[in-house]
Amino acid sequence: MRVTTYAYPWDLARIGVERALQEIVSCGIDALDLASTYHPIDTLSPRDGSPRVFTNARGAVYFPARTERYGRIQPSVAAPEICAVWPEVAKHATKLDLEISAWTITLYQPWIVDAHPECARTLPSGDPIGSGVCPASDDFREYFAALCADIVDQFAVSMIRLEGLAAPTYDYGWLRPRVLVEVSPLAGELLAICFCVSCCRRGIDEGLDVEALRQLVNDAIVAEIEDPAGTPERAANLAADAELHAFLVQHERASVELARIAVSRLDAATAPRLSTMVWTPYSQLLDDHTRSDLQDELALAVDQLVGVSVHDAQRLRSSSALSERPVEFGVLLAPLHSPATAAGAERIERGLRGAAELGASEISLYNYGLLREKDVRDLVTAVRAPL
Numbered sequence: 001m002r003v004t005t006y007a008y009p010w011d012l013a014r015i016g017v018e019r020a021l022q023e024i025v026s027c028g029i030d031a032l033d034l035a036s037t038y039h040p041i042d043t044l045s046p047r048d049g050s051p052r053v054f055t056n057a058r059g060a061v062y063f064p065a066r067t068e069r070y071g072r073i074q075p076s077v078a079a080p081e082i083c084a085v086w087p088e089v090a091k092h093a094t095k096l097d098l099e100i101s102a103w104t105i106t107l108y109q110p111w112i113v114d115a116h117p118e119c120a121r122t123l124p125s126g127d128p129i130g131s132g133v134c135p136a137s138d139d140f141r142e143y144f145a146a147l148c149a150d151i152v153d154q155f156a157v158s159m160i161r162l163e164g165l166a167a168p169t170y171d172y173g174w175l176r177p178r179v180l181v182e183v184s185p186l187a188g189e190l191l192a193i194c195f196c197v198s199c200c201r202r203g204i205d206e207g208l209d210v211e212a213l214r215q216l217v218n219d220a221i222v223a224e225i226e227d228p229a230g231t232p233e234r235a236a237n238l239a240a241d242a243e244l245h246a247f248l249v250q251h252e253r254a255s256v257e258l259a260r261i262a263v264s265r266l267d268a269a270t271a272p273r274l275s276t277m278v279w280t281p282y283s284q285l286l287d288d289h290t291r292s293d294l295q296d297e298l299a300l301a302v303d304q305l306v307g308v309s310v311h312d313a314q315r316l317r318s319s320s321a322l323s324e325r326p327v328e329f330g331v332l333l334a335p336l337h338s339p340a341t342a343a344g345a346e347r348i349e350r351g352l353r354g355a356a357e358l359g360a361s362e363i364s365l366y367n368y369g370l371l372r373e374k375d376v377r378d379l380v381t382a383v384r385a386p387l
């Protein structure tokens with residue numbers, strides 16, 4: 001089993017890169033998943049004396065991006081002392097035989113929306129969402145291709161780990177949300193259908209009546225808010241609507257296309273492996289067959305999938321579409337509570353059992369700087385121990 005750990009550059013900057021990497025290697029960890037970009041966050045690190053807080057309200061780029069390589073969307077680069085971690089890690093990792101993955105946040109980048117509101121995912125009402133960009137946006141795609149090439153050209157990364165490639169729930173990343181009506185699961189799925197300029201254009205280009213779709217979706221949202229218990233017919237009728245189905249498939253494909261775009265400027269012979277998480281916001285609106293086909297398409301675009309159920313892993317392993325290019329499965333082990341607590345220990349045990357059932361080849365610990373050194377060592381021991 002290959003074991004990796006997620007880590008923030010700001011934690012490594014404070015701890016000291018060489019010291020941190022030596023500790024990581026001495027724990028028995030094979031690779032470091034180092035954030036190259038990150039979303040808004042408030043973290044508490046227990047490392048090195050009194051716990052330290054890191055805050056960023058709109059997300060940023062955390063490696064020394066070369067701005068001249070980018071077009072309209074210029075990277076919002078973090079403080080030089082944090083970005084300096086990346087070259088420092090690259091220098092020491094080779095000596096320590098530690099692989100580096102570029103842990104890259106994909107859509108949850110509010111700083112892009114601030115500078116380029118037209119890139120925002122947009123509700124069926126036409127209201128843009130402040131927390132995330134749409135994977136169909138041409139400007140964002142251009143930026144993202146440049147970003148991934150910039151990382152790979154500067155640093156010897158063995159993997160690009162794309163987080164949040166698929167469109168999330170409509171309210172993901174909202175600051176202090178105030179929603180005082182019941183939003184049923186179906187209403188949530190409908191609200192997550194993007195009607196940004198790019199998605200509307202793609203729909204029109206495919207011959208869809210996008211304004212009629214907008215009306216259909218908005219009417220259904222109103223009906224769900226009025227009657228959150230809903231009716232089975234309402235969900236079934238929406239799922240059976242051929243134009244809505246085509247529009248949703250376009251949305252899902254936009255993320256698959258983005259995975260291909262991530263490596264589009266790299267030399268295929270030397271490109272790092274690509275990993276991403278499996279997720280869809282449309283579990284009721286898309287049927288199982290369509291979701292399986294879309295999962296196959298995603299699997300063909302990457303080398304590793306994270307967050308796959310045991311059922312889906314079995315299906316993907318036997319899928320004829322993947323017979324020439326089998327996909328590997330990874331597992332994210334995130335205690336979320338201290339591993340020393342009963343809740344944390346239970347979550348870890350569940351994660352390890354899931355990884356064994358899945359036949360995962362890699363387990364990634366979350367997250368080096370947020371855990372005590374003892375917790376990291378205990379986690380690696382648990383991963384390496386036979387179940």
Ligand SMILES: [Zn+2]
Binds near residue numbers: 120121134197198
């Ligand atoms: Zn869109």
